[in-house]
Amino acid sequence: MSEEDEFRLLPLPDQFAHKNWKARKNGYETATKDFKTAQLSDQIVRDFIYESSLWKAAVADSNVAAQQEALNAYNAFLEAAGAEGAKKTRGHTIQGVVEKGLMGRPAAKASALETLMLLIELDKADPVIEELLPFLAHKQPKVIAAALAALTSVYHAYGCKTVEPKPVIKLLPKVFGHADKNVRAEAQSLTVELYRWLREAMKPLFWGELKDVQQKDLEKLFEPIRAEPQPKPERLLRSQQAAVEEAAASGVGADGDMEGEADEGDAPEIDLEPEYEAVDVFAKVPKDFSDRLASTKWKDRKEALDELFTAVNVPAMQDGPFDEVIRGCAKSMKDANIAVVTVAANCVECIAKGLRKSFTKYRGTILGPMLERFKEKKQTVTDAIAAACDAVFLATNLAEIQSDVLENMTNKNPQVKEHTTKFLIRSLKSARDAPTIEQTKELAEGAKKLLTESVATLRDAGAEVLGVLWRIMGDRNMLNHLEGLDDLRKNKIKEFSDAAEVRAKWKPKAAPPPKPAAAAPAASAGKKTTRRPAPGTVKKAAPTARAPSPLSEDVAPLQPRSSSRPAPSKAPAGLRPPGAGLRAPGSGLAKPGVGLKAPSAGATAASPKRQPAAPLDDGGGTPAAAPGTGLAAPNRGLAGRPLAKPLGLAPTSPPSQQASQRQDSYSAPLSSVEKQELSDLRAEVDLLRSQTSDLRTDKLRLGSRVMELENQEAQYIENHTRDMLQIKAKETQLVRARADAEEAEERGNSLGKEIERLKREMGRLNSQRVRGEEGVGRGETELVNGDSHAMASRPGYRGGGGRSHDTPRSGEVGGGEEGKENIPDDADADHDDGYATQRQNGETKHNAHLPRTQQQTSMPPPPSHAHRRPLSNGSSAAGGGVRWNPASRDGEAGAGRATSGSSTTAGGNKVAVGGGMEKSVGAAGQQSEGVESWRRAAEVTQNLKARIEMMKARQNIGRGQ
Numbered sequence: 001m002s003e004e005d006e007f008r009l010l011p012l013p014d015q016f017a018h019k020n021w022k023a024r025k026n027g028y029e030t031a032t033k034d035f036k037t038a039q040l041s042d043q044i045v046r047d048f049i050y051e052s053s054l055w056k057a058a059v060a061d062s063n064v065a066a067q068q069e070a071l072n073a074y075n076a077f078l079e080a081a082g083a084e085g086a087k088k089t090r091g092h093t094i095q096g097v098v099e100k101g102l103m104g105r106p107a108a109k110a111s112a113l114e115t116l117m118l119l120i121e122l123d124k125a126d127p128v129i130e131e132l133l134p135f136l137a138h139k140q141p142k143v144i145a146a147a148l149a150a151l152t153s154v155y156h157a158y159g160c161k162t163v164e165p166k167p168v169i170k171l172l173p174k175v176f177g178h179a180d181k182n183v184r185a186e187a188q189s190l191t192v193e194l195y196r197w198l199r200e201a202m203k204p205l206f207w208g209e210l211k212d213v214q215q216k217d218l219e220k221l222f223e224p225i226r227a228e229p230q231p232k233p234e235r236l237l238r239s240q241q242a243a244v245e246e247a248a249a250s251g252v253g254a255d256g257d258m259e260g261e262a263d264e265g266d267a268p269e270i271d272l273e274p275e276y277e278a279v280d281v282f283a284k285v286p287k288d289f290s291d292r293l294a295s296t297k298w299k300d301r302k303e304a305l306d307e308l309f310t311a312v313n314v315p316a317m318q319d320g321p322f323d324e325v326i327r328g329c330a331k332s333m334k335d336a337n338i339a340v341v342t343v344a345a346n347c348v349e350c351i352a353k354g355l356r357k358s359f360t361k362y363r364g365t366i367l368g369p370m371l372e373r374f375k376e377k378k379q380t381v382t383d384a385i386a387a388a389c390d391a392v393f394l395a396t397n398l399a400e401i402q403s404d405v406l407e408n409m410t411n412k413n414p415q416v417k418e419h420t421t422k423f424l425i426r427s428l429k430s431a432r433d434a435p436t437i438e439q440t441k442e443l444a445e446g447a448k449k450l451l452t453e454s455v456a457t458l459r460d461a462g463a464e465v466l467g468v469l470w471r472i473m474g475d476r477n478m479l480n481h482l483e484g485l486d487d488l489r490k491n492k493i494k495e496f497s498d499a500a501e502v503r504a505k506w507k508p509k510a511a512p513p514p515k516p517a518a519a520a521p522a523a524s525a526g527k528k529t530t531r532r533p534a535p536g537t538v539k540k541a542a543p544t545a546r547a548p549s550p551l552s553e554d555v556a557p558l559q560p561r562s563s564s565r566p567a568p569s570k571a572p573a574g575l576r577p578p579g580a581g582l583r584a585p586g587s588g589l590a591k592p593g594v595g596l597k598a599p600s601a602g603a604t605a606a607s608p609k610r611q612p613a614a615p616l617d618d619g620g621g622t623p624a625a626a627p628g629t630g631l632a633a634p635n636r637g638l639a640g641r642p643l644a645k646p647l648g649l650a651p652t653s654p655p656s657q658q659a660s661q662r663q664d665s666y667s668a669p670l671s672s673v674e675k676q677e678l679s680d681l682r683a684e685v686d687l688l689r690s691q692t693s694d695l696r697t698d699k700l701r702l703g704s705r706v707m708e709l710e711n712q713e714a715q716y717i718e719n720h721t722r723d724m725l726q727i728k729a730k731e732t733q734l735v736r737a738r739a740d741a742e743e744a745e746e747r748g749n750s751l752g753k754e755i756e757r758l759k760r761e762m763g764r765l766n767s768q769r770v771r772g773e774e775g776v777g778r779g780e781t782e783l784v785n786g787d788s789h790a791m792a793s794r795p796g797y798r799g800g801g802g803r804s805h806d807t808p809r810s811g812e813v814g815g816g817e818e819g820k821e822n823i824p825d826d827a828d829a830d831h832d833d834g835y836a837t838q839r840q841n842g843e844t845k846h847n848a849h850l851p852r853t854q855q856q857t858s859m860p861p862p863p864s865h866a867h868r869r870p871l872s873n874g875s876s877a878a879g880g881g882v883r884w885n886p887a888s889r890d891g892e893a894g895a896g897r898a899t900s901g902s903s904t905t906a907g908g909n910k911v912a913v914g915g916g917m918e919k920s921v922g923a924a925g926q927q928s929e930g931v932e933s934w935r936r937a938a939e940v941t942q943n944l945k946a947r948i949e950m951m952k953a954r955q956n957i958g959r960g961q
Contacts, residue, residue, distance in 0.1 A: 012044070016054045021063035028058065028069035035076035045080050046673040050680070052089040059115070060096030064104060071101055071111035078118045083238065086122040094119070094131040102146035113153055120154065121237055125163040129154075136171050141180035148175065148186035152193050159233035160197035162240075169194065169202055173209035192221050196231050276316040281354070284311035285325065293328045298337040305332065305343040312347055317354035325351070326362045333369040338381050341373060345384035352391035359395035367392055367401060371408040374419035382419060393427045398435055401427065406446050414455050421450065421461035428468045434506040440473050444481040451489060463489065467496025473506045770931050 007015060007023040008030070015027025031048075038045050048054060055077070058070035074093065078085055093115070101112025119128050135147035155163055168190070175187040194202055195218075207215065236244065285308060286292065292304035308325065325347075332344035348366055352359045370385050370392075393401055405427075408420040424443070428435075435443065443465065450462025470478040470493065482490060670678065 013047070013051060013054060016058055021061070021066045024058075024061060025063070025066040025069050028066060028073040031073040032069065032076045035073065035080045038080045040080065040082055040084070042080075043671065043673050045077070045085070046677075048077055049081055049085050049088050050673075050676045052092055055089050056092035056096060059093045059112075060100045064108065067100060067104060068108040068111060071097070071108060071115060075111060075114055075118060078115070078122060083122045086119050090119050090123075090127060090131070094128065098132065098135050098147055098150070099143060102150055103142060113150060116150055116154065117157060117235065120158060120163070121235060124237065124239075125154070125158065129163060129167065133167060133171065136175055141178065141183050144175065144178065145180070145182045145186045148183065148190050152186070152190045155190070155193050155197065157233065157235045158237075159231065160194065162233060162237060165194055165198060165202070166205065169205045172206045176210055176214055188218065188221070191218060192225065195222055196225055196228070199226075276314075278316045278318045278354075279314045280318045280320070281311045281314060282320050286311075290324060290328055293332065298335070298340055301332070301335065301340050302337070302343060305329075305340060305347060309343055309347050309350065312350040312354060314350070314354055316356075317351075319355060319358040322351060322355070322362060323365075326365050330366045330369045333366075333373045333385075338376065338378050341376070342381050342384045345370065345381075345388040349384075349388040349391045352388065352395045356395050359392065360400065363392055363396050363400055367404045368407075371404060371420050371423070372411075372416060374408075374416045375413045377415065386419065386423060389423050390426060390430075393423075394430070397433065398427060398431050399439065402439060402442065406442060409446050409450070414453075414458060417450070417453075418455075418457055418461055421447075421458070421465060425461070425464050425468055428465070428472065429500065429502050431472075431502075431504050434472050434504040435469075437477060440469055440477055441481070444469060444478070448481070448485075451485070460492075463492045464496045464500075466493045467498075468500045468502065470494075470497040471500040472502050472504055477506065766931070 007018070007020075007026045010018070010023070010027075012027050012031055012034075015023050015030070018024050018027070031044075034044050055070075055074055059067070059074055061067035061070050074089075077089075081088075097112045097115050101108055101115065103109070104112070116128060116132075129151075132147055132151060135143055138144050138147070151168060155165070155168075172187060172191060175183055178184055178187070210218075286304060289304055289308060293301055295301055295304075329344045329348050332340050335341050335344070348370070351362075367389065370389055373385055374382060376382060376385075405420055405424050408416055409424070411417055411420070447462045447465035447469075450458050450465075453459055453462070466478075466482070470482075482493065485493075
């Protein structure tokens with residue numbers, strides 16, 4: 001026996017795991033032949049489905065020749081195993097297919113690529129693409145290049161509608177920046193293939209991250225593709241193939257307008273929308289947004305909306321309570337200021353784009369006011385509102401906006417009609433789903449009303465709506481709506497239909513196939529034969545065991561069933577199965593010695609319609625009746641049969657032993673597939689039990705958590721109630737404190753007013769007192785002058801210096817001191833005691849605020865002799881002159897030598913005293929001002945003296961140190 005023959009004797013799993021590559025190669029070839037003719041239910045297919053780890057080592061075989069055969073065997077296995085085999089094994093095989101198969105010989109490379117295609121075709125593309133993407137970051141450049149080439153072939157075969165392109169497009173910039181030129185070349189080929197399907201829509205996802213040189217090179221490669229028509233997939237998934245066959249069987253495409261367009265839109269829409277991270281914008285929304293939006297100044301309203309726009313101007317945002325914001329924007333749509341309306345529309349657009357599907361609940365609040373605001377003639381305002389409406393439609397669907405659109409299409413304002421209809425046209429063109437028959441009818445009726453408008457733009461808009469609907473729904477659904485229109489309008493509508501570019505196509509729903517009557521029993525029978533083929537064969541052969549001659553041990557398991565029914569007469573004769581006749585020997589032969597006494601009972605139990613004579617004579621050699629008995633076989637049933645022959649066939653064992661035999665017949669040894677399936681089922685049962693236990697535990701945990709949260713909620717409600725009561729109490733205290741503060745403020749104001757009044761009263765009293773003092777001074781002066789005149793009129797009186805007593809001396813204000821020379825000192829002292837003191841104080845205060853030189857000039861000249869004696873009180877005269885004692889002649893001469901003139905009083909007026917001298921007539925206000933000036937001067941002087949004393953003291957201290 002040769003070595004190859006020895007290898008063939010081994011089981012296939014052993015050959016797959018053999019250390020000799022020839023044995024493995026022989027096993028791969030044998031498996032390929034077996035899988036090409038096998039079915040999913042065959043034993044070999046089931047074995048390799050459950051032993052999926054065998055394929056992991058096979059597709060990555062170290063021997064090149066063996067690996068090529070392994071890939072062929074795996075492809076044959078996938079064809080036989082279908083989706084189940086692909087799902088079970090793709091996680092083990094893709095790595096070996098990429099790292100070994102795609103970089104092997106050309107034949108192995110083709111087989112590896114076919115493997116990837118089959119894995120996608122049998123199930124779906126997403127799991128395979130997820131397994132391929134990590135190889136784009138492999139450390140070996142040739143592996144990256146092979147993975148890129150495989151992706152290019154996948155997209156070329158299936159297209160971007162079947163295979164999601166977005167994950168691959170995001171990785172293009174990384175592979176374009178690779179150091180290996182082969183990797184960059186394969187990346188360029190992949191980008192060109194993707195551009196065939198996606199065109200310019202793919203650029204926003206990666207174009208900005210490429211270098212300028214790479215962009216220019218790609219643009220050159222894109223140029224010839226732009227003139228090519230849209231490509232179609234070369235291969236379909238098994239699910240798509242079944243759908244096409246079902247559609248062909250149901251007669252879809254019978255209309256001429258749908259046959260050429262049946263392939264368009266069959267696959268799902270390609271989603272190239274960039275993915276952004278949702279942002280919580282509520283923290284940036286102004287807290288006082290509603291209050292500021294209710295302001296009477298349009299600038300305040302616009303500033304509030306500007307801040308809102310800054311907050312919501314993000315590509316994606318988290319859902320939240322935007323009800324108040326949307327209501328504010330809807331209210332702003334009625335604002336008289338167009339700047340406010342424009343900013344509000346921009347805010348709605350950003351919110352709708354950020355929330356997307358979550359914006360649906362706000363559609364009823366905002367869409368109607370925006371459509372009504374289309375009456376604005378300002379182009380910038382209508383453009384902003386149109387963009388906001390488009391964003392609202394993208395977040396919703398055609399059914400949700402239909403009511404608002406139809407309502408505003410009948411608005412009395414032509415501007416509102418036109419822009420609403422244009423919004424409907426844009427929505428129909430961008431809709432992903434075709435409208436229903438009912439929606440089409442309502443929209444067509446609304447559009448036909450616009451065809452009779454007097455404004456040309458409205459007529460064109462209505463015709464365009466019908467044309468777009470015609471493009472989407474086809475002739476079958478639209479021709480009945482166009483009946484009654486003239487040819488001119490139909491031609492116009494047809495032009496719009498031909499020029500329209502839509503994303504949705506109406507497709508009729510396929511009728512469900514009729515359910516066959518015996519479908520369920522056949523399916524159940526097929527399932528049983530698949531799992532247990534041996535018992536199924538016995539059941540099929542059971543009806544042929546009615547003949548007595550070929551009775552064999554195959555029908556023996558049916559005999560214990562009759563032993564459990566000792567009274568066969570209870571079952572209707574017409575419902576007995578064909579093999580029910582075998583029950584009589586089991587019951588009648590329990591006692592062999594009385595077999596001839598049973599005919600009457602057997603005759604009553606047997607069916608009168610059964611004719612046992614004919615089948616008993618079918619060449620079996622058994623006579624119809626025992627010889628010499630004389631019993632007639634017809635109408636006697638089993639009682640007419642001879643008992644000798646069946647005695648050898650009938651089981652003589654007790655019923656318990658028969659039951660054990662039946663149990664042994666059903667407990668035949670299981671095959672390896674059935675054992676594997678049984679172990680899998682047991683594992684699944686254990687898994688389900690563990691999951692059930694985990695779910696039960698989770699349920700209990702969540703129930704306790706719910707109770708805990710309910711308790712927390714109750715506690716929070718209680719705390720909230722208590723806090724609210726405290727807040728109310730604090731608010732009451734605050735109101736009371738505010739009232740007390742207002743009362744105190746009013747009291748303070750009243751006290752301030754009273755203080756001002758008292759100050760004015762004190763000033764008035766001071767001025768009166770000063771005027772009274774001045775009056776007393778003038779009275780005293782006049783009295784002194786009168787006495788002087790009286791003395792001068794006496795005989796023997798001599799004026800000082802030979803002058804007349806009428807001429808005043810220099811420095812004397814009061815004048816007339818000469819007449820006092822002969823007055824005794826005692827009388828003069830009594831007269832001038834209080835008066836001189838008052839004048840001295842007044843003059844000191846009067847001269848205190850003057851410069852020193854001016855004070856010296858205002859003082860009278862000093863006496864020329866030391867014998868001169870001042871007045872008893874030592875005070876000067878009222879006008880600043882000094883009254884000297886006239887006892888000395890020298891004093892008289894000194895007084896006489898004084899320069900004649902007049903002195904100026906505090907009021908600034910000259911006062912003549914006596915004959916020809918001017919009198920002082922100063923005003924009362926000037927006197928009060930003088931008093932205040934004296935007081936301030938005295939205070940300043942005292943302060944200066946105190947400072948001088950402090951400086952002296954510091955100097956003394958410094959010297960002492």
